[in-house]
Amino acid sequence: MKILVIEDNESVSSMIELFFAKEGIEGAFAKDGLEGYQRARETKWDCLIVDWMLPGMDGVTICRKLRQEQYATPIIMLTAKDSESDQVLGLEMGADDYVTKPFSPLALMARIKAVTRRYAVPQHEPLEEGIIKTAHFTINHITREVFLDGKPVLNLTPKEFDLLYHFVQHPKQVFSREQLLDRVWGYDFYGDDRTVDVHIKRLRTKIATNNQPFFHTVWGVGYRFDETIGDGK
Template sequence: MRLLMIEDNESVCQMIEMFFMKENIEATFIHDGKRGYETFLREDFDMIIIDLMLPGMDGMTICKKIRETSDVPIIILTAKESESDQVLGLEIGADDYVTKPFSPLTLMARIKAVARRGRTASHSNDAGDSILQTTYFKISKTTREIFYEGKLLEALTPKEFDLLYFLMQHPRQVFSREQLLERVWGYQFYGDERTVDVHIKRLRQKIATENHPFLHTIWGVGYKFDETE
């Protein structure tokens, strides 16, 4: 696994690097936003970790520019009190966020979850395509493509695809935010329910129609996928 971490605090990078070495993660650390984005353009990475407050180019701009050309998983690092930044980061394409100050173990849990999903997708490819067909949608887990009434849905992030695919696998079944974090994101609940809420909001903007919202909120419980309502 090759990972790019764009973080201007060198002490944080040195601390995280020790954990990466233990986990056999090949990491590149860049301390300037502009140089970090240029490094992303030159090389291939399996995951990007971006601090929002960076010299040269801020993390929001980097995240947005990456999403214009790539669906590589992105984790953003934010200040604990910057809730608006966390939500905005998710809305422009980040897959998750970790708040500062953070535990290296928490960050590693996020990274490992991404790695597990990658291995699962690889095994699925080896076994042949996995097609899920509903009344309105056709979704291929191998090619990671979703068609709505025969038209390809573009601009879905990896996490949006995973979330929609999971909910489509369980039509009309209601899942809490905690359950979705565990089943889709791959880690136990850490108090960041907003991650699920923002991804549901983004999916609604991309797939909902006037007659069919598809993704329904069950107040006090969670969310479900239902084409019949």
């Protein structure tokens, strides 16, 4: 596993580097945001770990710019900002997860394993077994491709893909935030369950059409995926 860490705090970087060595992870480190952004684009990584506050270019800007360029590698944001609004902002800019400082290496490792496991492509599976077709969508879980009415959807983050794939497998079934965190995130989530709201909002923006919102809010319960025409509240 190759991971790029963009972090200007030497003590934090040293802690992560020692833990990576123990886990057999090949880690690379950048202290400047602009340098980290450039290295992220130049090399294929399994995961990015990005600090919020950085010289040169802050972590939120890095995340936003990479996602605008259809960058699909999982991104975990490190932040000393523990307010709900700051965490939601990081997710809205395209981060797949966040870890609040101070943190334990074990907690960070759990997040890394979760996002990379979800994003990994199981090469040994037959292609047909990973494909789901619905009235509007064709989703290939192996290549992680999504087609909406025959046209490719190119700007989904790994977690957005996982969420869409889960809903498509369970059409019209209502899921609470807690159920989605358990089934899609797949580990004990330490943050706010509004993470789910942010990801649903982004999916609506990226895949909804004028007549098909696809994701529907069931007030007081959660969300359901329905390809029938509706108001998409």
